[in-house]
Amino acid sequence: MEEIDIKLRADGIQKKVTSPGKGELSTFPDGTKVKFHYHTSLCDGTVLDDSRTMGGHSKPMELILGKKFKLPVWEQVVTTMREGEIAEFTCDVMHTALYPLVSRSLRNISHGKDPLEGQRHCCGIAQVHSHHSMGHPDLDNLQANPQPLVFTLEMLEILPPGSFQLEIWAMTDEEKMQAIPHIHEDGNALFKSGDITAAAEKYYSAIACLKNLQMKERPGDDHWIKLDLMITPLLLNYCQCKNLLGQYYEVLEHCSSIINKYDGKYQNQA
Structure with missing residues (x-):
């Protein structure tokens, strides 16, 4: 684990385990499906998103590793976790610039909307630097003032490739x-x-x-x-x-x- 922590710190990520998981650490080959709850906050504690309450219901995040998710840092940090583990990751701004776009999509999904609503006409980087409203004041502020974020993740399930039906x-x-x-x-x-x-x-x-x-x-x-x-x-x-x-x-x-x-x-x- 010390080797993992050193590599994360070198990449501008600090990990703090609040509850250890169980079993051996997976090798996480491409195609692995991970399910986890996430809690996103600013470094001052201001909460942006919480998968347990977003949209009025609790729905964990699901990622298929290797599918080039818009927020690569999530793919990076989950591969350091065991099932059942709860950990806090403080990530430098170089990892969080696209979070407003990702958050908007996740919020759309939680309310039954098209996840691509509002972001059809330009690429992610262009949108980050544009002056168009995200539709959420807190995301507008984060887009205008990029800053480090704290992701608290609870790893619920790790499914190897071929053990599940693709969404x-x-x-x-x-x-x-x-x-x-x-x-x-x-x-x-x-x-x-x-x-x-x-x-x-x-x-x-x-x-x-x-x-x-x-x-x-x-x-x-x-x-x-x-x-x-x-x-x-x-x-x-x-x-x-x-x-x-x-x-x-x-x-x-x-x-x-x-x-x-x-x-x-x-x-x-x-």
């Missing part, structure tokens, strides 16, 4: 395309069973995945249109769920967008 966000583009029909079918099954809320979540997950793929295409190109045509039935199913749940304004918004979009736009694509 859709961790899939390659090809794997996502193969998974979409299955997610659609899962949503239909949940709808038929009467679990409308869970069905809506499945449809939303598939829609968000397709929109993510669509962002990589030029609007109006053949593959972009193909993805758009795949989104429509999922969005209609999603709207049906939201209608049954009494969320009428969202239904009106989505249905209006579909009507406007297909007003003669893709007649030759049918």
Whole structure:
């Protein structure tokens, strides 16, 4: 452990173990899945995020190592932890510049929003140095005044590659395309069973995945249109769920967008 601490300090990271874990330290090959709770604060103790309370519920963070997460320091520090360990990592500003973007995405997810909302038109570094609001005063302040952060992590589970089913966000583009029909079918099954809320979540997950793929295409190109045509039935199913749940304004918004979009736009694509 002393060797690990020396390496971390050389990289501008100070680790303090508050509760030791169990077992041997994993080798953490690429593809390892880690689940952990995180608590992020400024060095003066001001809390920014806490996965146990974010969005009004407790949901741990999940990372697939080697997938180039936007905050590389998290991948670095978790590989020094055992299952059950709780540790505090104080990280120099060179590791925390992108945290406002990551935090915004995590906050979006915790409230059921698109994690990419608000960051579609420029790269991460450009956004950090831009003057656009993050939508959260504390993140705006952190973006304007980058500073060291303290991450308190509790390692819940370490799963070796191949021991779990990949979440859709961790899939390659090809794997996502193969998974979409299955997610659609899962949503239909949940709808038929009467679990409308869970069905809506499945449809939303598939829609968000397709929109993510669509962002990589030029609007109006053949593959972009193909993805758009795949989104429509999922969005209609999603709207049906939201209608049954009494969320009428969202239904009106989505249905209006579909009507406007297909007003003669893709007649030759049918």
